[in-house]
Amino acid sequence: MIGFGLIGSSLARVVRREGLARHISACARTGETLAKARKLGLADSYTTDPAAAVEGADLVVLATPLGVYAAIAEQIAPRLEPGAIVTDVGSVKSCAIRDVAPHMPEGVHFVPGHPIAGTEHSGPESGFAELFEGRWCVLTPPPGADEGAVERVAELWRRAGSTIEVMDAAHHDQVLAITSHLPHLIAYTIVGTATDLENHLQKEVVKFSAAGFRDFTRIAASDPIFWRDVFLNNRDAVLEVLGRFNEDLTALQRAIRRGEGAVLEDAFTRTRAIRRGVIEAKQA
Amino acid sequence: MIGFGLIGSSLARVVRREGLARHISACARTGETLAKARKLGLADSYTTDPAAAVEGADLVVLATPLGVYAAIAEQIAPRLEPGAIVTDVGSVKSCAIRDVAPHMPEGVHFVPGHPIAGTEHSGPESGFAELFEGRWCVLTPPPGADEGAVERVAELWRRAGSTIEVMDAAHHDQVLAITSHLPHLIAYTIVGTATDLENHLQKEVVKFSAAGFRDFTRIAASDPIFWRDVFLNNRDAVLEVLGRFNEDLTALQRAIRRGEGAVLEDAFTRTRAIRRGVIEAKQA
Numbered sequence: 001m002i003g004f005g006l007i008g009s010s011l012a013r014v015v016r017r018e019g020l021a022r023h024i025s026a027c028a029r030t031g032e033t034l035a036k037a038r039k040l041g042l043a044d045s046y047t048t049d050p051a052a053a054v055e056g057a058d059l060v061v062l063a064t065p066l067g068v069y070a071a072i073a074e075q076i077a078p079r080l081e082p083g084a085i086v087t088d089v090g091s092v093k094s095c096a097i098r099d100v101a102p103h104m105p106e107g108v109h110f111v112p113g114h115p116i117a118g119t120e121h122s123g124p125e126s127g128f129a130e131l132f133e134g135r136w137c138v139l140t141p142p143p144g145a146d147e148g149a150v151e152r153v154a155e156l157w158r159r160a161g162s163t164i165e166v167m168d169a170a171h172h173d174q175v176l177a178i179t180s181h182l183p184h185l186i187a188y189t190i191v192g193t194a195t196d197l198e199n200h201l202q203k204e205v206v207k208f209s210a211a212g213f214r215d216f217t218r219i220a221a222s223d224p225i226f227w228r229d230v231f232l233n234n235r236d237a238v239l240e241v242l243g244r245f246n247e248d249l250t251a252l253q254r255a256i257r258r259g260e261g262a263v264l265e266d267a268f269t270r271t272r273a274i275r276r277g278v279i280e281a282k283q284a
Numbered sequence: 285m286i287g288f289g290l291i292g293s294s295l296a297r298v299v300r301r302e303g304l305a306r307h308i309s310a311c312a313r314t315g316e317t318l319a320k321a322r323k324l325g326l327a328d329s330y331t332t333d334p335a336a337a338v339e340g341a342d343l344v345v346l347a348t349p350l351g352v353y354a355a356i357a358e359q360i361a362p363r364l365e366p367g368a369i370v371t372d373v374g375s376v377k378s379c380a381i382r383d384v385a386p387h388m389p390e391g392v393h394f395v396p397g398h399p400i401a402g403t404e405h406s407g408p409e410s411g412f413a414e415l416f417e418g419r420w421c422v423l424t425p426p427p428g429a430d431e432g433a434v435e436r437v438a439e440l441w442r443r444a445g446s447t448i449e450v451m452d453a454a455h456h457d458q459v460l461a462i463t464s465h466l467p468h469l470i471a472y473t474i475v476g477t478a479t480d481l482e483n484h485l486q487k488e489v490v491k492f493s494a495a496g497f498r499d500f501t502r503i504a505a506s507d508p509i510f511w512r513d514v515f516l517n518n519r520d521a522v523l524e525v526l527g528r529f530n531e532d533l534t535a536l537q538r539a540i541r542r543g544e545g546a547v548l549e550d551a552f553t554r555t556r557a558i559r560r561g562v563i564e565a566k567q568a
Contacts, residue, residue, distance in 0.1 A: 067545075116495050120559075135494055165491075175488045178478055180495030186470055187496075189533045191555040193525070194462055196532070204459045206561040207449075210419055211400050211464030212471075214562050215499050221559035224552035231540045231548055241477070242537055248480075249473045253526055256469075256515045261351075264515055268508035271475040275404075275505035277490040278498050 001061050002050050002072060004028040004037050005223070006118060007089045008063030009127035012042045014160040017129050027053035028124075029064070037124045051079045059152070062088035066095055066229035073103035082107040085149045087156075089115055091176060091226075093140040093169035095233035101142065109149035112169065114138045114176075115162060120221040133161030134282070140169040177237035181230055182245060185238065187219035188227070285345050286334050286356060288312040288321050289507070290402060291373045292347030293411035296326045298444040301413050311337035312408075313348070321408045335363045343436070346372035350379055350513035357387035366391040369433045371440075373399055375460060375510075377424040377453035379517035385426065393433035396453065398422045398460075399446060404505040417445030418566070424453040461521035465514055466529060469522065471503035472511070 001008050004026045015021050026043035027050050028034045034046045047053050054060050054076045062069060069090070080086070086108060090096045096112045104110050117135040119126065137157035141150045154164045167175075194205045194213070205213060231238060255263040285292050288310045299305050310327035311334050312318045318330045331337050338344050338360045346353060353374070364370070370392060374380045380396045388394050401419040403410065421441035425434045438448045451459075478489045478497070489497060515522060539547035 116492050118495075136492055138492075175485065175492055176495060178481070178485075179489050179492045179497040182477075183474060183496035183500055185536060186474060186533070188552050188555055189536055190467060190470060190529060191558050192551055193466075193529045193532045195554050195558055196528070197462070201459065201462075202558075203561075205463050206558065206565050206567065208400050208420055208422075208459055208463045209562045209565070209567045211402075211460060212467035212503060213463040214567055215503060216467055217555070217559040217562045219496060219499065220552075220555040222552075224549050224556075227552050228545050228548040232543055232545055235540055235543070239537065239541060242533075242540075244480070245474060245477045246533075248477045249470070249526075249530075252469060252473055253523065256519055256522060256526075259516055259519070261512050261516055264512040265508050267476055268472050268504075268506075268511050270479050271472055271501070271504040272508075274475050274479055274486075274490060275501040277487075278493045278501045281490050281493070283490070283493045283498055 001025065001043065001063060002027045002053055002076070003062060003064035004033055004042075004124050005063065005122055006126045007115065007131075008061065009037060009040075009042055009124035010129060010131040011061060011063065011089070011160065013127060013129035014132065015156075016042070018159045020156065020159060021059070025053045025057065029068075033124060040124060042124060050075050054079050054084070056081065058084055059156070060084060060086045062086065062090070062100070065223075065225045066090050066092055066099075066233050067225070069096060070099035070103070073100040077103045077105055080105055080108045085109045085111060085152055087111045087113045087153045089113060091180065091230050092234040093138075093172045097140070097142055097169055109146045110142075111145060111150050111153045112140045113153055113157065114140070114172065115157065115160070117162075118222075120218050122223045130161070132157065135162050136165055137162040138165050138167060138172055140167060140172050142169070173234050173237045177234055177241045181234055181238050182241050184219055184222065184227055185231065185242070186245075187216040190216050191220040285309065285327065285347060286311045286337055286360070287346060287348030288317055288326075288408050289347065289406055290410045291399065291415075292345065293321060293324075293326055293408035294413060294415040295345060295347065295373070295444065297411060297413035298416065299440075300326070302443045304440065304443060305343070309337045309341065317408060324408060326408060334359050338363050338368070340365065342368055343440070344368060344370045346370065346374070346384070349507075349509045350374050350376055350383075350517045351509070353380060354383035354387070357384040361387045361389055364389055364392045369393045369395060369436055371395045371397050371437045373397060375464065375514050376518040377422075377456045381424070381426055381453055393430045394426075395429060395434050395437045396424045397437055397441065398424070398456065399441065399444070401446075402506075404502050406507045414445070416441065419446050420449055421446040422449050422451060422456050424451060424456050426453070457518050457521045461518055461525045465518055465522050466525050468503055468506065468511055469515065469526070470529075471500040474500050475504040
C-alpha cells in the first residue's frame with residue numbers, strides 16, 4: 001500500500017478484515033503518517049521507501065496524490081516481482097495510465113482503479129473499512145489487459161463491499177469531471193469567495209452557514225494536494241464541463257437581472273428529475 | 285398561519301407542542317395542501333381564504349413564497365385586529381418590508397423574521413417540530429418597531445429552540461445572498477448543466493453521483509417557486525456576490541488552463557479555515 005491516507009488506510013483495513021493478504025506493507029511519504037498508521041496497527045511493516053514496500057508483493061496499490069505517480073512507478077519498477085499486479089485508486093485515469101504504464105516491467109500487470117468513495121477528512125486516522133460499502137469502483141484496464149489480473153482487483157473491491165464498473169479511461173475522466181471535479185471546484189470557489197469578504201461579514205457567513213453554505217464548506221475541506229493534482233491532470237475534461245457550467249450560470253444571471261421569473265422557475269423545476277434519479281439509484 | 289408548507293407546518297407543530305395558542309388557523313392556497321394539513325391534524329381550522337384565517341388572530345405568520353406577500357397583505361389588512369402582530373418567515377427581508385408594511389393598519393405590528401432552517405423537502409407532510417432547534421432566527425424589525433411585539437415573536441422562536449439575532453433587513457439580505465442564495469443558484473446551475481447532457485452520460489452522472497455531485501442535487505431539489513421569488517426579490521445582493529464568485533472562478537479556470545499548481549494548492553488550502561469556523565460555531 002503506497003500512500004496511506006484516507007483511501008489507502010481504509011483499504012488496508014478491508015484487506016485485514018477479509019484476510020486477503022499474509023503481509024500488508026504500509027508506505028507513506030512522511031514519518032508522521034507512518035507513525036499514525038503504526039499506532040493504529042494497520043499494517044505488518046512500515047516504510048517511507050516505495051521500492052522497499054513492493055519487495056515480494058503480489059499486489060501493489062498506489063494511493064498517493066496523482067502528481068507523484070510517475071516518480072513512484074519509476075522507483076518501484078526494478079523491485080516488482082514478475083506476475084505482480086499494480087493497481088491504483090486515483091481520481092483521474094488517463095494520467096494514471098500515462099504516468100505508470102510505461103514504467104511497468106514485462107510480466108507485471110497494471111489495472112487502474114477508482115473507488116467512488118471518500119469523505120472530506122484526510123490521513124490514516126480518518127479511514128474506516130466500511131468506506132467503500134454500497135459504492136461503485138470503476139476499473140479502466142487498457143486494451144489487452146490481463147483478465148486474471150483485472151478479476152483479482154475486482155474481487156478485492158467486491159470484498160470491500162463495492163460494485164464494479166469497467167470503462168474506458170477517457171470516458172471515466174469525462175464522467176468524473178462532472179460528478180466530482182466540477183462540484184469540488186465550485187465548492188472551493190464559493191468558500192474562497194467568502195474567505196475574501198471583510199472580516200465582520202465573514203463571521204456572519206460562518207454563523208448563518210446552515211442555510212446552504214455549510215455543505216460547500218464540507219466539500220471544500222478536502223485535501224488540497226489531492227485536488228491540485230486532479231485539476232492539473234484532468235484539465236481538458238474539467239475545462240470543457242466548466243465552459244458549459246459558465247454558460248448556464250450566465251443565463252441564470254441574466255434572468256435574475258431581467259427579472260424573468262418564468263425562466264428561473266423552469267430552470268429550478270427541471271433539476272428535480274436528476275435528484276429523483278439519484279434517490280432511485282440509491283446514491284443519495 | 286398563512287402558507288402551510290415545510291416551514292409553516294413545522295412552526296404550527298411547535299405552537300401546538302408548546303401550547304402557545306388557543307386556536308391555530310391553517311391557510312393554504314390549494315385544497316390539496318389543506319387536505320394534507322387536516323389529515324395530519326396540525327391546526328384547529330382550515331381555509332384557503334387569508335382574510336378569514338386572520339379573523340380574531342393575535343399573531344399572524346406569513347409562510348408563503350415571497351411573490352404573494354403584497355397581495356396577501358392587502359387581503360388581510362381590513363380583517364386584522366388592533367394590536368395584532370404580523371410576522372413572516374421569508375428568506376429576503378427588504379422586500380418583505382416593502383410589500384407588507386405599507387398595508388398594515390394603524391396599531392398592527394409587523395415584525396419580519398427568518399428562521400435559518402429548512403430541508404430540501406416541501407409540503408406540510410415534510411415538516412417537523414424540531415426543524416428549528418439549535419438554529420438561528422433573524423428578526424429585522426424596522427426602526428421604531430414596537431418592542432413588545434418584537435419580544436413576542438422572539439419568544440415564539442425561542443420556544444422553537446432557536447437563538448435570536450436582530451439585524452437590519454438590508455444587511456440580512458446581503459449575508460443570506462452569500463450563505464444561502466448563491467449556494468442554491470450554483471447548485472441549481474450545476475445540476476441543470478448535468479440535465480442537459482446526452483442521455484447516456486446523464487445516466488452515468490446519476491450512477492456516480494456519490495463523488496460530490498449528489499450533495500448539489502439535494503440542494504437543487506428545493507421548491508422552485510420559493511427560490512424563483514428569492515432571486516427576483518434579492519436581485520442586487522445576489523448579482524453582487526455572483527460577480528465576486530465569477531471573478532474567483534475565472535481565476536481558478538485560468539490556473540487550471542495554465543497548469544499553475546501553486547495557485548490551485550493555495551486556493552484549496554485557504555478554504556479550510558472557514559470550514560474550521562463552521563465546525564467551531566457548531567453549524568456543521
